[in-house]
Amino acid sequence: xxxxxxxxxxxxxxxxxxxxxxxxxxxxxxxxxxxxxxxxxxxxxxxxxxxxxxxxxxxxxxxxxxxxxxxxxxxxxxxxxxxxxxxxxxxxxxxxxxxxxxxxxxxxxxxx
Amino acid sequence: xxxxxxxxxxxxxxxxxxxxxxxxxxxxxxxxxxxxxxxxxxxxxxxxxxxxxxxxxxxxxxxxxxxxxxxxxxxxxxxxxxxxxxxxxxxxxxxxxxxxxxxxxxxxxxxxxxxxxx
Numbered sequence: 306x307x308x309x310x311x312x313x314x315x316x317x318x319x320x321x322x323x324x325x326x327x328x329x330x331x332x333x334x335x336x337x338x339x340x341x342x343x344x345x346x347x348x349x350x351x352x353x354x355x356x357x358x359x360x361x362x363x364x365x366x367x368x369x370x371x372x373x374x375x376x377x378x379x380x381x382x383x384x385x386x387x388x389x390x391x392x393x394x395x396x397x398x399x400x401x402x403x404x405x406x407x408x409x410x411x412x413x414x415x416x417x
Numbered sequence: 418x419x420x421x422x423x424x425x426x427x428x429x430x431x432x433x434x435x436x437x438x439x440x441x442x443x444x445x446x447x448x449x450x451x452x453x454x455x456x457x458x459x460x461x462x463x464x465x466x467x468x469x470x471x472x473x474x475x476x477x478x479x480x481x482x483x484x485x486x487x488x489x490x491x492x493x494x495x496x497x498x499x500x501x502x503x504x505x506x507x508x509x510x511x512x513x514x515x516x517x518x519x520x521x522x523x524x525x526x527x528x529x530x531x532x533x534x535x
Contacts, residue, residue: 337520348423348510348526349461356520392460403514403522404451407461 309393314412317383325378325411327393335398338369338376339405342389349392349407352378356398388415419445421513423527430501431535438496438530440511446491447513451524452484455508467494501534508532 310328317323329338340352353360353367355376360367366379380387392410396403420443430436440450448469453461465486466474473486483505485497494513498505512526 339523341524343461346508346529346531348421348512348529349524350526351523354523398520403449403524404463404466405524406463407453409460 309395309408311391311393311408311411313409314414316414316416317380318416319385320382323380323383323387323413323415325380325391325393325413326375327377328375329393329395330374332373332395333397336395337398338367338373339394339396340365340367340378340391341394341405341407342387342391343410344386344389352391354396383413383415385415385417388413419443419513419515419525421447421511421525421527423511423530425530426528427531427533429533429535432502433500435497435499436501436532438498438509438511438532440494440496440513440527442492442513442525445513445516447494447516448491449514450488450494451512451514452486452494452496453510453512455510455529457508461510464496498532501532503534506532506534 339354341349343349353365355367368377390410390412394405422441424439450467452464455461463476464479467486467488469488475481488494508529510529512524515523
């Protein structure tokens with residue numbers, strides 16, 4: 306599987322935007338970029354995913370670089386409940402099994 | 418969204434006993450479920466893929482005789498840790514593959530089970 310690189314940790318203030326970067330320089334043309342997050346003592350939850358175009362949903366936005374070698378998850382207004390580990394994962398659309406390999410992710414701390 | 422229920426949330430057992438963890442998809446049928454293990458301050462490690470009606474597929478290094486997986490119905494998968502030892506203490510998380518396939522496919526996760534073996 307193509308690998309992703311994320312900062313170990315980031316810090317933000319409540320109600321401010323947060324930009325979580327992810328590098329995936331070896332991404333293939335059929336790899337989708339998925340983001341999941343894991344709140345403390347919980348299982349992960351899906352956040353957003355995309356292929357080439359930027360994506361928006363009620364939780365976040367995903368900005369994908371034109372060459373697709375990097376992407377940024379954007380939380381428009383961070384809340385204390387957004388404090389979690391955020392995982393950027395590549396998933397090949399050609400695969401028949403939805404098997405996700407989690408990296409270390411980015412631990413987001415939100416300050417009140 | 419789809420809900421995956423995992424039970425129990427935490428369990429404490431004596432060394433040498435077996436522990437069963439249940440994972441249920443509450444409002445959808447899940448032909449495929451996954452079991453992960455997570456040690457403190459570490460990421461999730463995939464243990465096995467559970468397919469309804471067939472044998473589970475284990476990742477390299479995971480002992481299939483120790484971690485028994487049963488997926489007897491479309492809404493239930495169980496993980497049994499047999500003869501548990503302190504080194505098996507960990508956070509176990511199940512997930513179910515969404516019924517939607519293709520580009521909008523995703524995983525729904527249970528809330529996890531913290532296993533402590535004394």
